[in-house]
Amino acid sequence: MKKLDLRLLRLIKNSKGQFIAITVLIIIGLIIYTGLSMAAINLEESIDTYFNRMNFSDLFIEAVELSDGDIEKIQQITDVSKVEGRIVVDVPFKDEDQDAKVRLISQGKDKEINKLYTVKGDKNIEKKEVLMLKQFAEARSLDVGNDITLEIGGKDIIFTIKGIVSSPEYIYLMEDEQSLLPTPKKFGVVYMDEKYLEEILGYSGVYTEALVTSKNTENLEVLKEEIEDQMKGSKIRRIYPREDQLSNRMVHEEIKGLKQVSSTIPLLFLGVAGIIIAALISRMIRNDRMSIGVMKSLGYNNRKILAHYTKLSLSLGLIGSVIGILLGSLLANQMAKMYLNFFNIPFLEGRFYPEFTLYGIILSVMFCVLAGLWGARKVLKIDPAESMRPDPPKKGGRVFVDRIGFLWRRLNFSEKMVFRNIFRNKKRFIFLSLGIAITFSIVIMPFAMLDAMNTMFDKHYTDFQLMEYNINFNRPMTGDVIEDIKEELQIGKIENKIEYPFEIINEEKEKVVTIIGLEENTEFYDFTSVKGDDIELPKKGILLSEGLAKVLDLEEGDNIEIKTFNNDENIKVEVKGIIRQSLGSNGYMNISQMREEFIGSNITTGVYINSDEDVKNRLDDLEYVSFIQSTKDMINIYMEFTDLIILSLGIMLLAGGILGFVIIYNSTIMNIAERRLEFSSLRVLGLSKKEIFKIVTKENAIMTITGILLGIPLGLYMIKYLESMYSTDIYTLRVDISLLSYLGSILATVIFVIIAQLATYRKIKNLDFIEALKNRIT
């Protein structure tokens, strides 16, 4: 082995703590990079395969009713490859313990679009047999051969489960946009023989939905418009492309999130590793000045010497990336397994993608080598003759605090030293303070996210929505039903509502959302404007949720068009306000305007109820009630969900902690090494180890405070970035950091500083000051 390489190895061995710390950063960076990148690709490719094999629909058509003729008409459109009608109805699932809602979907042997994947049992069903979606079956502990009771058309019918299936349409099982979270116990999907379903529902040749595959998948919007044109006057409610299909969208949000995290966080870790490497090497160069002079006098050229130091960073990069990639691949595998709990993808597997190994190595080596070269650049400037002489003493002089006479006079000797040290080594001071600032800003993020999650749900279910029960009817009813319900429930408040999906159009932009019609002076919603002022539901006009207004680029006072499908003309409505809504995106209108202008008089699709009575049991028997959702249940579901979030936030906190520790540990160790002579002189003057440690502690304390003060705006900036990253049109993240979170993050940062300090204390304790003063060799 070349003697210089040998020197390098021994150098690494002597300060292994620092090198391990840096390597850990690189490892974490690459674990996240390879792990999440591979997880994202795994998901993406598995879904593609799944969609291809199951022939996932390109367009989804929802209608009040579609006849055989309508289907035939759509089939005639040039770009349509295949169209299939189907019946979809939501019905109550009867169970002794806990009722649920299931979506009944008609199924037949001839179906070619959105084919089902049989997990267990048999796909061929007859009259009283059903196929059940895996997630629901698992949540309910149901299996092939079990009987279930469904209430269809007011009658309880018993069915036998013939098979357990997965569907490309329900990878992520959510009832609708409003649900936010999957509740597989409370909402399921069941497939039933089409002929039999027609029979019991009394439908014949009538469908409620159609699935369309296109010959030209590039331009589904065009096809969508063409179908809309052709089908004008029919009872179509909405048409949407596969990108907007709920489950598909949720999975793609997840993939997008993975990709975003895998392309930002690793850069942060590698960047910090790079900065530390650069600082470490530049410090080594300073200490090695004489050795470099010797190397030059021996005839080593600049390239060789630069390579000597860069090899150090290169080896850190290589070691870190290899370990990181190995662990990252394991993580990708684990994540694939974890996703199986969330997503029902039969072909999901944790594949290994060698290209990410390559990218990862290139990425980290690039960072490390550049950092190494940057740190070592001063090698070029070292003049061999000059370097043989001892370093001239550092420039002294009065510092800023020095000039404030009355303050300066109050300081004792060691305090004066603290200030002089800080002000004379501005670079070191800035580096450490920034390190602490970064630590703080990373640490505060998980706290802030937790706050945000809490506010999101809390605000939504306690401040914004004030109803205890949200009840949907299985078909539009007239307003008289409210009297019916009132008879069942003596006490409580009750209001009619209309919930219908419509397409809202603002010039080029359009979006299908549920518009909710509410009674004037509704007591079940509390609207606040984006600025935080109270807003009343207007008599005429619409209120839009923040996320929706953003997507459609709308402001208060703008006019929108609402496409209603059964009217030829779109209805123009003025935006009367933009409101805060953390979950879901909706429009809100006065129920009477909706009835008058586009629904039909006296129509209602459900009610809101506040009552102390056992609403569920009382209303269960009403034939037209399809679903009763209680806010309490929603909050409970959220609580379960929070446990999961806390776990991932904990991981984030840990990562932030490691990052912070490495920054602080390395900079204090470098600091001590640089100041060996200074400390030794102080020891010779008679200062005890404790007193020196006190000086260092005071310096660090000032830097910690500065760092935290800098960290607050930095953290807020990063949180703003997170807000925009995680806010979708389905939920809007708004972070109000609580005092407790601030305190928590400050405490965590201080703890990281203290741990790093302990390492410093050990170094001071072991400092052999006579040796340090005597020995000028490096």
Added chain:
Amino acid sequence: MEKNKLIRVEDLSKEYKMGEVTVNALKKVSFDINEGEFVVIVGPSGSGKSTLLNIIGGMDTPTEGKVFIGDEDITKYNDKSLTSYRRDKVGFVFQFYNLMANLTAEENVELATEICKDPLKIAEVLESVNLSDRKGHFPSQMSGGEQQRVAIARAVAKNPLILLCDEPTGALDYKTGKSILSLLNKINKDYKKTVVIITHNSPISKMGDRVIKMRSGKIVDNKVNENPISPERIEW
């Protein structure tokens, strides 16, 4: 016998700026050194002897003047040629030894020979500086004299034309200093190397074949010593 001229210094001047003051470290210095000579350059500190040595060794460049090594004027060299000149033709010995702390004695020598064209056998050189049994030790485990012997071995093993020694005894005690001088003398005789020593310690000049006295950047005396005495007999 007419001796070959190895080093020819002609009108060498060096100015450098320290803040706002211009220091004339060397003022039009000229002299010759023959092949195989043991040269002692003596003068008080600040007389310009280190600057002179650095320029001859290709570590520094003059403001004016020429330095010929054989027929080559090294003052015309660029950085790259200077590096290979240092690599192949010059061996340096410094006052503070300047060994690499985390390499053993033997490895320190190898560090130098690894990049040379025609190095001597390391074992032999270590034997000649009497360090064979200490070759596995690190600098921190050796005395100052031992470290300086490693430094001399490092310079000699490169098999250079010239050995340049900057106050080689400056950091050593009387007895050890003398043993180092003996060693340099031995190397001058055994390996037939031209050795240039600079020192502020004038008694050392008694051992030189040629003694150059410097003061304030000028040569005040340059004479051949017909009867050099062995270092053992020098007292200071």
